[in-house]
């Protein structure tokens with residue numbers, strides 16, 4: 001039976017929604033309701049993401065989010081009771097353009113100042129660390145040993161289970177189709193199963209957050225953009241400690257996945273939209289670029305492939321907090337790196353809902369109003 005009222009409704013059961021639900025319950029707000037339109041939780045961007053977690057970003061706010069969020073993933077088993085398989089293989093950014101070298105030098109200085117110990121690598125050191133790759137053009141690189149990979153499904157299941165044990169109701173197959181607003185205040189939601197009233201509604205609908213915003217008459221500038229990856233059959237040549245490698249100029253990445261390799265690449269010509277089918281023509285572009293960097297891939301077979309949606313904002317930073325409709329909040333728009341910031345974002349949203357302000361990190365500059373007030377924040381380090 002669908003409840004008819006709740007204190008807080010969270011729309012979307014991806015990493016953001018489940019983290020908010022857990023953090024609200026952990027703070028004592030148990031009459032929260034999580035609504036997910038799909039049959040299972042975590043089938044949106046979260047379930048299709050590459051699972052990468054990193055400290056290496058180009059803006060202070062993103063580094064600060066990582067400095068809080070990644071330790072939460074390290075402590076996940078102890079705090080939430082679920083193993084999430086954090087593999088600290090490190091991210092190794094390969095830089096092949098002089099202008100990127102300059103920007104990354106400044107980024108590394110900023111990361112050091114904030115306490116993220118990223119290493120600077122000379123071109124020869126990059127080649128020495130990656131003997132299986134063809135890297136004649138590498139000018140330099142950066143490496144952070146605690147960057148790595150975490151299992152997205154385990155994080156979602158861990159938060160859902162913990163939230164439910166604390167009393168949260170989490171429902172699948174419930175699609176929000178309208179948002180009720182009265183006198184400028186949110187009053188509840190319409191779903192495919194009936195109406196539910198609530199004084200607080202959180203839009204955690206990921207790539208669909210713009211559509212959900214429209215239901216309340218709020219413009220949330222989030223563009224869905226397809227991104228995809230593939231995995232290979234086993235490649236025994238790849239060492240167990242092979243890092244998450246990013247050829248920054250090509251937006252091409254590789255990491256170990258099971259006994260094979262996962263590779264993905266961003267299509268600069270992708271047209272915004274909700275298509276989640278693999279683009280086979282671009283898959284070939286990805287494969288060619290990957291083989292030319294790592295010739296041994298020529299002999300590998302295709303094991304699996306996946307396409308999903310980035311949730312891109314005009315400045316590639318997320319949107320946190322209030323909207324012009326009182327009680328209607330948003331946490332979305334992580335622009336391709338939101339999985340890793342899910343834990344801290346749920347905590348921050350619980351703070352703004354229960355305390356009226358962000359406590360752990362001040363993310364108030366990442367408000368929705370910045371787009372109208374021209375206060376954009378640029379992130380150079382988007383993959």
Ligand SMILES: Cc1cc2nc3c(=O)[nH]c(=O)nc-3n(C[C@H](O)[C@H](O)[C@H](O)COP(=O)(O)OP(=O)(O)OC[C@H]3O[C@@H](n4cnc5c(N)ncnc54)[C@H](O)[C@@H]3O)c2cc1C
Nearest residue numbers: 012014016037044045046049050052176206308338339340
């Ligand atoms: C190919 C790919 C690779 C990526 N790699 C990484 C990576 O390595 N590291 C990283 O940190 N991030 C990565 N990301 C980004 C990351 O996946 C997202 O930033 C993050 O998962 C966003 O989480 P979310 O909860 O906001 O969105 P989602 O996981 O999409 O959750 C939103 C949920 O809302 C539900 N929903 C939508 N509308 C409604 C409605 N009307 N009613 C009810 N429910 C609704 C959807 O079904 C969905 O389950 C990647 C993304 C993609 C696509």
